[in-house]
Amino acid sequence: MGLAEGMRGLLSARIAALALPGGGWTAAARAEALDRLGRLGLPSRRDEYWRYTDPADLVSAEPAAAATFDAGDESPPFDGIERVRLVFVDGVFDPAASDDPAAAGVEIGLLSREGALARHWARALYGVLETRGQLPVARPLAALNTAFATEGVLIRVTGRARRPVSLIYTHADERSDVILHHCIRLEPGAELTLLENGPAAARLNMVMEADLSEGATLHHIRAQGRDHDRRAATHLFARLAASARLKSFTLTANGRLTRNESVVEFVGDHALAHLAGAAVGDGRFHLDDTVFITHAGVACESRQVFKKVLKNGAVGVFQGKILVQAAAQKTDGYQISQSLMLDGDSQFLAKPELEIYADDVKCSHGATSGAIDETALFYLRSRGVPERAAQSLLVLAFLAEAIAEIEDAAIADDIRGRLENWLARHES
């Protein structure tokens, strides 16, 4: 299948700006990814999968400039959590600012530093879940990532990680265009908490491939923001073997354009994946949460909880699909996407989908958008709670179901505190 001339021009312009890291253990995977990308072409507004989000800024040859962000006196996310910090400045690992990776008690490597003798497991993972995730829906930005990623962490866990691994992104260059690719491999019964936060770049393309063996658990908590000019496309590809557990939560604050895709595949039985998002946007904010869950194993549970608070012209998008294959009996699938509009100017676009081929399953979905409940607001005020505080309380209550997906109480408190701060800053 050939690409139209215009698309071919766009693709060559995008690729021309990038260098294909040569040689090494990823060479074959990168060549295949480039080939895939050539066949898929870059996304455009005309693609059904990009109907609500214009990818133009994500595929242009050069990124739009983005002012570097100063968080003022707000402490960085996860500050009080004991963890192993790995710092990336505009996508480049900063060893001086980072902790000793060995303290996490897990195997940690860097994509850029693994030579030809790269770990066998990473070789068997890099680009593999991304490739699986290209069907039935194409994800060209992820293929581009596999081909051109310059950095990323390679983490392998065999037991229970001593401390959370914390990926901290900062950006100092107003035109940085960063492509990160992380590979996470959890061996049977292993457990890891992975934290991510910070403005990574003017434009970020990030892929995380997470391969969960039997009985493994991955807690993934991400605090995206608060950089205003961010353009970002992220993909989480997860494969779950029997009885594996994945809990992924993303806080998204601010950002001109963010597309977070999660692609989860249950290949074993009795596994569980909960994906959640709490987002706050004021003004020029566009967040697209796109989720695709494939149930191939028996009696797996998937849960999607995505909540967005929007005001002043902010746009929220949710595309969520649960695909239940014929063999995946006893599937339990739940999906809820809701937005709370703090004024009349914002927009929420939702496309929930269920595609079910098994006959003994329980699947439900719901999408709503609405304003603050005036009756509840009056009730709180009649008890003496000032209007702004009452409104914050109701907004946090709206987001609570998503935050509840974070198992660690201290991390959940940290996230809740950030949302409170955001609400206090955006009162009007």
Next chain:
Amino acid sequence: MLDITDLHVKLEAEEKPILKGLDLSVAAGSVHAIMGPNGSGKSTLSYVLAGREGYEVTAGTARLEGADLLAMEPEERAAAGLFLAFQYPVEIPGVGNMTFLRTALNAQRKARGEPEVGAGEFLKLVRARAAALQIDAEMLKRPVNVGFSGGEKKRNEILQMAVLEPKMCILDETDSGLDIDAMKLVADGVNALRDAGRAFLVITHYQRLLDHIRPDVVHILADGSIVRSGGPELALEVERNGYADILAEAR
């Protein structure tokens, strides 16, 4: 305590007046009851006093200890000592009962320039008040009124009243939807709060509640104004004969 003079109220969206020159004076330490047929303006009176949006006061005044109630925001009225026990308590998913109560109490104290109550002290206070109303600790952990039975919701209103210790308590049909045991429990809760510095305005359809909360004065509200006032015997008269005679006499 509460002084209402010539109060006229209509819905913002409509021209039709609901309260048409209501006068009422409730002294500290007393319990007043308001009875009246459906549509007479009982709930409107309670909402207007609490500051709910959607109503327009076209004439008259309402003062709490001399302060102009109608000029205040709902939260300012609460801090000034006004409390409305809702006829239909509102469910607030995601907000825990304890968080709600503590936020409310400390917001009021802050507004009055009093020190905030610490977590431990607050817990002790609520546990003691809840026990008196036979509210179990599990209920306090749940979100505000979510999944509560009708009786639990009304008891929760009285618990809030007991914790916030307002000066002027308005009970809007607190007896509706309660069986006799639940009503007695609620009445006991109210009676426990009666003292010389506090006043009550009990709005009810039925005399039954007034067997348990003995009023000093009973008013009959009809078509937007008080048409008759008397002692507790007035409530008994309504119970026996209905409103027809009283209304006919008023006309």
